[in-house]
Amino acid sequence: xLRMEVTxxxxxxGGVGEESYAKNSLVQQKVLTLTKPIREEALAxxxxxRLPERLVIADLGCSSGPNTFFVVFEVxxxxxxxxLDLNHQSxxxxxxxxxxxxxxxxxxxxxxxxxxxxxxxxxxxGVGHCFLAGAPGSFYGRIFPSKSLHFVHSSYSLQWLSxxxxxxxxxxxxxxxxxxxxxxxxxxxxxxxxxxxxxFLECRAKEVVEGGCMVLTFLxxxxxxxxxxxxxxxxxLMAKALNDMASVGMLKEEEVDSFNIPQYTPSPSEVEQEIxxxxxxxxxxxxxxxxxxxxxxxxxxxxxxxxxSEVVNxxxxxxxKCMRAVAEPLLISHFGEGIIEEVFKRYQEILxxxxxxxxxxxxxxTFSMTRRx
Numbered sequence: 375x376l377r378m379e380v381t382x383x384x385x386x387x388g389g390v391g392e393e394s395y396a397k398n399s400l401v402q403q404k405v406l407t408l409t410k411p412i413r414e415e416a417l418a419x420x421x422x423x424r425l426p427e428r429l430v431i432a433d434l435g436c437s438s439g440p441n442t443f444f445v446v447f448e449v450x451x452x453x454x455x456x457x458l459d460l461n462h463q464s465x466x467x468x469x470x471x472x473x474x475x476x477x478x479x480x481x482x483x484x485x486x487x488x489x490x491x492x493x494x495x496x497x498x499x500g501v502g503h504c505f506l507a508g509a510p511g512s513f514y515g516r517i518f519p520s521k522s523l524h525f526v527h528s529s530y531s532l533q534w535l536s537x538x539x540x541x542x543x544x545x546x547x548x549x550x551x552x553x554x555x556x557x558x559x560x561x562x563x564x565x566x567x568x569x570x571x572x573x574f575l576e577c578r579a580k581e582v583v584e585g586g587c588m589v590l591t592f593l594x595x596x597x598x599x600x601x602x603x604x605x606x607x608x609x610x611l612m613a614k615a616l617n618d619m620a621s622v623g624m625l626k627e628e629e630v631d632s633f634n635i636p637q638y639t640p641s642p643s644e645v646e647q648e649i650x651x652x653x654x655x656x657x658x659x660x661x662x663x664x665x666x667x668x669x670x671x672x673x674x675x676x677x678x679x680x681x682x683s684e685v686v687n688x689x690x691x692x693x694x695k696c697m698r699a700v701a702e703p704l705l706i707s708h709f710g711e712g713i714i715e716e717v718f719k720r721y722q723e724i725l726x727x728x729x730x731x732x733x734x735x736x737x738x739x740t741f742s743m744t745r746r747x
Contacts, residue, residue, distance in 0.1 A: 402530050403441050408663045409591050409740050410448065413527065415659065416587045416742045417452045420525060422460065424585060429453060429465040430524050432581075434513045435531020436471040438478040443489045445527055446471075447496070450504065454497055464502030472509040472517055476703070479508045512536065514573050518581040526578060526588040530738075532571065533593040535636040539566040542634055547617060550609035550635040551601045560600050567638035571648045579654035582745040588655065594639045594739035596662060604737050605639035608667070608697065611728060615720040625713060633708045635701075642739050655743040664735040667693050693729070694722040 421429070431449055436442045446469050457464050471482060486506060493501055511517050513528070514536045539562035545555050551563050578588060595605035616633070619625045642660055649655055698718050705714060728734070 402437075403444060404665045405591060405663070405736075405738050406441060406444055406448075406529055408665065408738065409529065409589070409661070412659055412661060412740055412742050413445075413449065413589050414452050416589050417449060417525065418456060419658070419744075420585070420587050421453055421456050424524070425460075425462060426524060427465055428468060430468045430470075430522055432470040432472060432509070432518065432523050432526050434472045434517075434526065434528040435534075436473050436477070436482070438473075438481040438485075442471060442482055443485065443492075445529070446506070447489070447493060449525065449527070450493065450501060451496060454501055466502050467504040469504065469506045470509040470518065470523075471506065472511065472513060474512060475510045477510065479510065482508065513577070514570050516577050516580065520580050521583045523578075523582045524586045526582060526586070527590075528588075529591040530593055532574065532590055533637050533639050535563075535566050535638055536570050537566065538634045538636045539563050543632075545634060546631050547613065548610070549613045549616065549630070549633050550637065551606050552610050552613070553601050553603075553606070555601055563638050564600060564644070567640060567644070568648060571640075571645070572652055575649065575652040575654065579652065579745065584745055584747045586745045587658075587743065588745075589740065589742045590645075591738055591740040592640055592645065593637075593736060594645070594662075595641050595737050598641055598643070600639075600641075604735070607728075607734065608693075608736075609635055609637075611724045612697070612701070612717075612721055614724055615717055618720055619713065619716060624716065625709065629709060635704070639737075640739065645739060645741055649741065649743060654746055656746055657741060657743050659740075659742040661740045663738045663740065665738065667729065667734045667736060691722060691726075693725050694718055697721070 431446070433442070433445055450467055453467075454464060456462075471479075473479070490504065493504065509517055513531075539559075541562045542559045545552075545559045548555050548559075551560055582588065593605070595602050597604060600606075613630070616625060616630045620627045620630050642662060646657065646660065649657060702714060705717065709717075
């Protein structure tokens, strides 16, 4: 996949159907819940120092579904509580929801009325005017005017690269970094991450006001080994499903060998190194958290946007649904639609077998930072 192709095909499954991201993003919501204290701390520092009459917020990689408004609602509620504590008038809120052009923005806009109604009910003392807008485009480039943003948030988006790294043609039998990947493949993925994330930081440095803040959460890893099981196993098992299909003639081997996922799951030190190298932001806090592959293991219906009727107590099934909502557009763009049902049928069997033997977790790496003067 070339850069333009990734920009065109990288998006979560749209709509509200059974295979949609909207219905299968509980893992991502649990990560948002885990990282809530970091956002609250960043907002408290920002708001109490600046007291802006208009607070401009950008959520980068917003996708669509319950999680899109989950963060916006929480940010506004946090600021409104700060206003009460400080005896200060509510600001106006300007919220930009950003994702690639293929994102299901229509679903977001259709949900806007329900979100504003929920906001009104929750804020018993009223809330400042809230203006929301879609901002389609890659965050590996400029999206907003200079010095226009106060608070930038991104969760489970920055692990996605702008393109599949060049020079990974010898990554045979793999679709991502893996324990069997040649060393040049691991280096190529890391260098692509460095280029992309440094560009991201440069662009946001121009757009965020002095004293403004960013809270970024990556799907990442604790280990220094980029091919560690903790970040690569989920794709290794999908590669197994594809290779099994190739072995019986359902796919061509060269089709599998030429398919690579445009993602890099960084360690905390790798993220920190790029932030320090770019130099525009000071790091306030770094945290590593974990969430089970099967998000329903310790699911709490009271705290969730997802209804109890959506719960199926089957780890392999749940992880397959989650990964299908994320990976299906990429698979279709490379292999076509005809193989999708068979791939995910085999993937579910492989996941169920593996998860019956061990409990496996996603690693989340979160950084809170402030734009230097």
